[in-house]
Amino acid sequence: MARVFFGSALRRVTGGVEEVEVEAATVRSLIAEMDRRFPGLGERLASGGVAVAIDGEIMTDALYEPVPADAEVHFLPAMGGG
């Protein structure tokens, strides 16, 4: 089961839940499952303003990325540099 962690901003949607376990093959199915558990969260996570970190690797446009069974998943703001 992958462990999904929610930062302060997303905890406002999860009702304060900081961490959940989920079985998902891809980021897309993980987001769908999150939306089922926390209605409205899916839209937030799938927006262009959100990046995902899987086992420490931060990725944008990661909807179809595989999620390893024991992965740690974080959602972060989409970032850019100079």
Next chain:
Amino acid sequence: MTTTAGAKITVDPDPGYKWVGTRPVRHDGLDKVTGRARFGADLSLPGMLIGAVLRSPHAHARIRSIDTSAAEAMEEVKAVVTGADFPMLESEEGAGGEEAVDFRDLCRNVMARDKVLYEGHALAAVAAVTRRAALAALEAIEVDYEVLPHVVDVEEAMAPDAPVLHEDMFTAGVDPAPEAPSNIASRCVYERGDVEKGFAEADVVVEREFTTRPVHQGYIEPHAVVADTGEDGRSVIWCSSQGHFMVRTFTAKLLGWSPSQIKVIPAEIGGGFGGKTTVYVEPVAALLSRKAGRPVKIVMTRGEVFKGTGPTSGSKMRVKLGARRDGKLVAAEAWLAYQAGAFKGSPVQMGVMCMFAPYDIPNFFLEGFDVVNNMPKTAAYRAPGAPIGAFASETVLDEIAEELGIDPLEIRLINAVEEGMTAVYGPRYRRIGFRETVEALQGTPHYSAPLGSNQGRGVASGFWFNFGSNSSATVHINEDGGASVMTGSPDIGGSRASMALMAAEELGIDVYRITPIVADTESVGFTDMTGGSRVTHATGMAVIEACRKVVADLRARAAMMWDVDLDQVEWVDGRAQHVDGDRAPLTTEELSSASAKTGGPITASASLNARGAGAAFSTQMCDVEVDPQTGAVTILRYTTAQDAGRAIHPSYVEGQMQGGVVQGIGWGLNEEYIFDPDGVMENPGFLDYRMPVASDLPMIDTVIVEVPNPGHPYGVRGVGEVGIVPPMAAIANAVYDATGCRLGELPMSPPKVLAAIEANGD
């Protein structure tokens, strides 16, 4: 371990590369030193008009009316545009150089509509046959302004009674949602553990306030564009930018055109540092050209660059840090408010995420506010947001170390993050080299060199994420066996050389037989901007992948010519070799010259969304001398150690490290936007906006640390940004060491330092 300046510390065994890690003369060097390189302002076309932009004299005003009729009636004026000529865009976010870009805001920044939000805000533009005629036309435009109260200071902008810039902006990220609009665009929080309990466990707690001013990226080349929009609606744009695909996308969005209508040809770029990751005059020139039916050129003046393009934020910060007697950090608290300029989108969130990223702290509460104010919309600047936060956090950490009597480098080692630890911003670190940068400085002679009177030494560290994203490359084998390597990444830091080196390593041919080319938007696949320290990593991966396809093809051609199976052919030192060694090897030249008979030209492309970017850390040490009579600070000696993963071209890695430090020195000692009481910038030129020049500086000594990034075939980490994160704190800590005065306000210009010295003596 003793480390000499200019050294390279490689953690893993030598991989034995032939080209990677060498220092060839850059391929574009001759053009640049002989003046043959073509920058944005160099192009002229037949029938070309000169464009000029009317800018607001007020910091905040409602536009009651704009009358352009007199300008349009002038014989030499061929086109006039105002905000009314741009489509009315809905709020829509897209990827940008700093945070997500709202195209409605970007459109209104490029050309004001209804209100002007800062002095210098564009509100009309003309195209005329000469610059003189264009300027006369600007004077003929009549604007009826209703001047409004303005606000520049970030705390004043947050006040409940502050003049509100956007009536439809309500603070995001707070519960309950506010009922009234304000200048606070958003609030972000990063937290862990129990902060109160953490501070209760601390033996020493330091709490300080900090103020920084807006500073400009200060690229030497002003924004410049030539646009030629034909009767068929197709537009060709030549410009200097950090991403010509970005110019295409943003221009199309702002004008309601299709990206396929627009071709952007990249000019050489005379510096960007993040400031050229957005558009200003490009859509304006394209629109003027469409109206006039002739090419239009716009070149900003230096004053326009300062007043009309993004600086980075000024800020107000409060930081509290607690540690046990043994030096272990146990709690941190921070409150950061960054100026965003006229539209939301300061880099405060990244400042919050980065400020304690080098350290393992069990309890923290870090809060950031993105605040709009009446100054130019901020743009990305090298590691956006991180240097500001690090100025505060690294200064407070220095004070903690002093209180505890622990060496400032040692306290960083005590708390250093390592692989597998959880970053302040959430995920665990993959392989990183922070500790190695600290140890590298401990090994330098600089660390133990004696200091004289009025002299001091300071250290500081910094973190930056580094990014991957989309890149494309195409590799052609030429008839002579050389190769052309085309990418879509503007070369702002020597990337042509690093692309050529990686191609040489993969193909096995001499680096000078590689021609690296920055290709236009119709000649290579989509490529994201040159920013986020991503090009050597991401575009490099595309080059490597394309080269590997080419090598596979070359082997297949050799197999065909020898009439053997593919697995009988290997690629060694740029030649196809039969595994049994019973045939004369075939060179790229021989294979290329026979290509018509074996399937046609040899070429391959690769496009990818690069994953695996490796985080960057830098630790720096600075010696200063402070003149007690004037407060002037002189940088005596500076050493910077940075984890580059693998330095593809060490000279350009060193150049990036040195460049970041020098910009940080300017930010720390002299640079600032100065506004008069009306919100008008008082120092929009290099005489009054004081950037350091070579004669102000010592040699910036470098130590390249190589802890390879497992996410890149050669171990590359981006190097362009993290170097600017530590300097302001390193200098402030050195000034303290020299004077006994803790300065919490940037820039540490002579009057401020002198005032602190005098106050300290009272």
